[in-house]
Amino acid sequence: MTDANTAASRDHPDRDSALDRSRRLMKVAEGAARAAGAPLFAAFRLEVAVDYKRDLHDVVTIHDRQAEALIRDYIFTHEPNSAMLGEEGGQVGDGEIQWYVDPIDGTANFARGLAFWCISIAAVEDGAVMAGVVYDPVADLLFSADIARSYLNGEVIASRAVADEARATLITGYPVSRDFRLDGRVVALARFGDLVETFSTVRRPGSAALSIAHVAAGFVDAAAGFGVNAWDVAAATLILKNAGGRYQPLSLGKVPEGAADYLCPGYLAYGRGGDYPTLNRVAAAISAGRIAQAPAP
Numbered sequence: 406m407t408d409a410n411t412a413a414s415r416d417h418p419d420r421d422s423a424l425d426r427s428r429r430l431m432k433v434a435e436g437a438a439r440a441a442g443a444p445l446f447a448a449f450r451l452e453v454a455v456d457y458k459r460d461l462h463d464v465v466t467i468h469d470r471q472a473e474a475l476i477r478d479y480i481f482t483h484e485p486n487s488a489m490l491g492e493e494g495g496q497v498g499d500g501e502i503q504w505y506v507d508p509i510d511g512t513a514n515f516a517r518g519l520a521f522w523c524i525s526i527a528a529v530e531d532g533a534v535m536a537g538v539v540y541d542p543v544a545d546l547l548f549s550a551d552i553a554r555s556y557l558n559g560e561v562i563a564s565r566a567v568a569d570e571a572r573a574t575l576i577t578g579y580p581v582s583r584d585f586r587l588d589g590r591v592v593a594l595a596r597f598g599d600l601v602e603t604f605s606t607v608r609r610p611g612s613a614a615l616s617i618a619h620v621a622a623g624f625v626d627a628a629a630g631f632g633v634n635a636w637d638v639a640a641a642t643l644i645l646k647n648a649g650g651r652y653q654p655l656s657l658g659k660v661p662e663g664a665a666d667y668l669c670p671g672y673l674a675y676g677r678g679g680d681y682p683t684l685n686r687v688a689a690a691i692s693a694g695r696i697a698q699a700p701a702p
Contacts, residue, residue, distance in 0.1 A: 423535075427551040430484065430502065431526040431536035434640075435549055437479040438524045440667035441472040441508060442542035449543065466516055469493050472508035476526065480504055492636045503529040505667070508638040510539075511612030520544070525614035527639035532665055537640030539618040548618040548644050555648040557622055564650035566626035566676030572682055573626035574606040576616040579691070581647045583632055588694055596687045603683040617641035620691075621648040628674040629684060631691055633659065641674075648689040649677040655692050658699025671695075 415497065417444050430596065445468055453466050472490045480487055488498035491506040505527065507516050511522030520543040528536040539548040556562060567573050580593035590598075601607050602636045608625075610616065614637055615627040621644045630638075642652045655671030666672075673688055675681075 408562060424553055426487065426530075426536045427553070431538065431549055431551045433480060433483045434504075434528060434536055434538040435540075435547060436483065437469040438526055438538045438540035438547065439477050439478045440522060440539065441475045441524055442540050444468075444475070445472055445509065445515070445524070446542040446615075446624035448517060453516045466509075466512060468515070469509050469512055471547070472524070473506060476506050476508060476524070480526075490636060492634070499528065502535075505529065505636045507614065507634075507638040510614040510637055511610075514611050519611070521610040521615060522612055523618070524613040525636060525640045526669070527636075527643070529639065529667075534639055534643040534667060537643040539640050539644060540615045541615060541618075543674050546618075548621065548641075550640075550644040550647045551619075551689045552643075553647065555621055555644045562622050562623050562648050564645065564648040564676040565623040565677030566620075566650075570603055572605050572609065572699055573679065573681060574627050575596045575600060575604045575681075575684065576610060576628040577608055577630065578611065578613065579629060579631050584691075587698065593658055596690065599683055599687060604681075613672075614641045616647050617652075617672075620676050621645040623676060626676050626679050627684060629672065629688060631655070631671045632690075632693075633670055633672065635667045638672060642666050642672075645674055651675040651677075651679075653688075655688065656696070657692055658696035665687075 418601050448468050456525040471492050473493045477489055487500040487502045489504040490496045507525040509522055510525045514671040524540045526538045537550045547558050554561050584593045613630045613633045618641050620628050621626045645652050654666040654669035657667050657671045659670050660668050
């Protein structure tokens with residue numbers, strides 16, 4: 406450590422302590438993701454029994470449940486002062502470090518053999534995301550972040566995006582059937598049409614966490630979603646921000662304005678240098694409509 410860094414450490418001991426803790430939590434999340442990733446990859450493209458939750462668009466498999474249990478056990482073994490909210494098992498534990506876990510973000514893809522799914526794990530302390538991991542076992546891409554930097558397979562990454570939306574690539578899940586019910590089918594399809602006509606490329610691969618991680622790595626320019634949960638995006642928000650990208654949360658009338666980014670059900674994710682008027686306009690219209698439909702407090 407240089408003299409300057411030593412002096413900085415003396416001046417900011419709490420920051421150094423927080424960074425050390427953040428890095429330790431990141432390593433726990435990385436270990437849990439890799440531990441769960443191995444059996445998931447082994448099961449991928451084998452015959453998978455599929456169940457459904459809310460409707461036929463909401464898929465779950467036994468592998469989601471097994472992976473979540475494995476991740477929970479790993480985390481609680483390596484960080485006993487934990488609580489965890491998982492997509493499948495709900496809230497467990499009463500520790501001070503709150504984990505948000507999606508064992509398979511993109512279950513429908515996993516179940517059908519489409520190679521765009523991931524494991525998402527985030528550690529939150531006092532309302533702030535302290536560490537995040539998004540792991541793609543098929544491509545063996547481990548996106549991770551502490552409170553200082555973001556990494557891909559251990560190497561620091563920096564987000565980037567083209568400036569012109571006509572040359573940009575956008576990932577979005579909008580619209581799905583739920584959006585037809587909320588926004589109207591004709592309106593939703595017209596908004597999607599605006600995006601298709603404006604952007605060079607629009608893709609709908611089906612995993613919010615992995616989509617945002619791809620923006621963080623500079624693989625794509627932007628991503629947008631209008632029906633996500635904390636376990637989908639908490640890890641990816643930190644990965645994107647610390648890579649130099651921009652995460653814009655959207656409350657959509659479901660959470661109070663000013664709620665933590667990862668608690669908001671909508672988002673825009675921009676790579677560094679990206680800011681696209683058409684996407685901003687479409688997102689603003691969706692957001693205004695959802696807020697208008699929200700029940701009065």
